Amino acid sequence: MSTEDAIETVIGRFGKYQTWILFLISLGRFPTEYQLVNVVFILPNAEFVCMDEEAYNMTNYCPCKNPQYDQTYIVKSVTTNWDLICEKRQLASLAQSMLHVGILGGSIFYGHLSDRYGRKLACLLALFCEVLFVALSAAVPKFWMFVVFRFLIGTAVGGSMLCCYVYVVELSGKSFRPYLTALMEISYLVSYFTLPIIAYFLRDWRHLQMATSLPWSFVLFYYFLIPESPRWLLTTGKKEKAIEVLTYIAKKNKRSTENIRTVVDKIQEEANSNNKEQFGSYLDLFKTPKIRTYTLLTAFVWTCCAFTFFGINQYIGTLQGNLYLNVLLSATSLLPGVVLVLFASLYLRRKIGVVTSFVVASLSLLVFMFIPKYMDSVELVFAVIGQLGVYTAFTQIYLFTSEIFPTIVRNSAMGFVSVFARFGSFTAPFAVNIGIEWVSITIFSVSAFIAACLCYFLPETKDSVLLNTIEQTEKSGDRKV
Incomplete structure (x- = not known):
């Protein structure tokens, strides 16, 4: 391909x-x-x-x-x-x-x-x-x-x-x-x-x-x-409308429009769509081996990610002082995470970037458990490091998941794993309220580590072309280029 x-x-x-x-x-x-x-x-x-x-x-x-x-x-x-x-x-x-x-x-x-x-x-x-x-x-x-x-x-x-x-x-x-x-x-x-x-x-x-x-x-x-x-239009067999949209965008970007029909024909030939309407559903996520495996793996990764993220947030105490200034400071603390995500997405393979973020979160929580209570500032530092780790993982996993699944079921897959993320966010408070801090922290640390391990079994997608059909995904190997 x-x-x-x-x-x-x-x-x-x-x-x-x-x-x-x-x-x-x-x-x-x-x-x-x-x-x-x-x-x-x-x-x-x-x-x-x-x-x-x-x-x-x-x-x-x-x-x-x-x-x-x-x-x-x-x-x-x-x-x-x-x-x-x-x-x-x-x-x-x-x-x-x-x-x-x-x-x-x-x-x-x-x-x-x-x-x-x-x-x-x-x-x-x-x-x-x-x-x-x-x-x-x-x-x-x-x-x-x-x-x-x-x-x-x-x-x-x-x-x-x-x-x-x-x-x-x-x-x-x-x-x-x-x-x-x-x-x-x-x-x-x-x-x-x-x-x-x-x-x-x-x-x-x-x-x-x-x-x-x-x-x-x-x-x-x-x-x-x-x-x-246009990718959705092509996947669902709306060839002429796809050509119309691609021509419009190409003109806006001042690019040539001469070979658009040829390119579209090539895409459809690779996808074996034969210009037929095709629509995906949630059932399609479980019909074929690879898609089914990817669905289950990403669902558990998103669950662990949300569970750990909202759990760590419970341990970062609210700042004293002006409410409005505190919210501004909280927003500022997310800026390094965005920079780190951009760096990871550009220079690291998807799996390495996501796994590293989860491991950082897991290790920082382990260190957090052994910090004496009187060292409040050190506790806060490692809690923030853990939060940044899982935040960067969460941000990267959005892109990673969207690249793993083909166009025909991409949104269904994202919707399905988002449901599991909600399960993670729902259950996090129960783990926090166990009452024994080291038990709660251990649970969140292990959760982040499990997510890192599960990501190992997902395909590499950095610099890969977005696949359109389930058939293409089933036939593809680990999409490294």
Whole structure:
């Protein structure tokens, strides 16, 4: 099989037009990114003074019918709006967890939608639903309604994270894909930096939700601005439409359009598609030996990755001081991880980069266990190293997984493994709450090490052409070039 990316030869590895698409997608994802990091502002642990007669002026006293909340940083939040304190505190946890439940459901739904009806539809629907559901969540009068919309917000979060990433990957050439691991993090980092600034001026949670959603209503116009993925069009037998899209992109990038039909014919010949419509499904992930093996391996890797990531986060204490400044500092701590991911994607093989990140996380946690309690700063350093290790692994595993699976089931595969990542994030708190710290840390360290071992059995994909069909994947060896 040719190691040349035929689509890259037509439209370029990442020209001006792909840059424009990346800008649109990154801009449109801001409401999604805000929802991933805004919990500290809309669902905080509220401090209060009880004004009941039997507990007058007592701080955080329970039960309390007449709490007076501390408004130093946040004037109104979901917590204070519906008095989610004392015996209702678990309802705040429910509202937080519903976002992750929604992400799980959205990963399944949008993964199938994208493979069956196209990348463009799935991306547009997820981006617009995010705007719509966030705005509606700010207008509801009842807490149960907020919980419902929190779930719906999560479905759109899962869909936009999954589909937008695959969409941009499929528009790029193989030689540019390593840069996407860092470029796709830009919207997350910028939103992380700007959220505390917006929250500083809008200290009512309803206003904050509106401000981080409604201005992005322009994503509706993306219908006229972004094309369908030509790789998906070719895989599903829509030859003429694929030629039309490739010709349009090539012209925008000022490249020759003379041999596009010949290139398309060659791609279809290699894929043995015979110009027939083909659509993938979740069942296709288990029908053939290699795809089935890759599906199970990546699912367990994503589970271990999410489990370790959210587990480590539990051990990094919240910073003292100004809330808004603390969030800015937290965002800053992720910058080295993005640089490391870019370096690993460019200069290391996929398996080496991912395995190294997991091993660093595992070893740092082992060291963490033997640090004396009075050495707080040293503990923090190794906890942050562990967090960076698993963060870089998480970022790289997105690209690695998208390269392993063929176009016909790429989004279904990403959706399936994202579901297992949610299982990891759900179970992490239970491991943290075991009550014996060294046991919990050991579990997370072993989890990271298991993920590293499982990655060894996955195919190498660095500098490989994105395969389109299951048949191509089954016939391919370890795709090293």
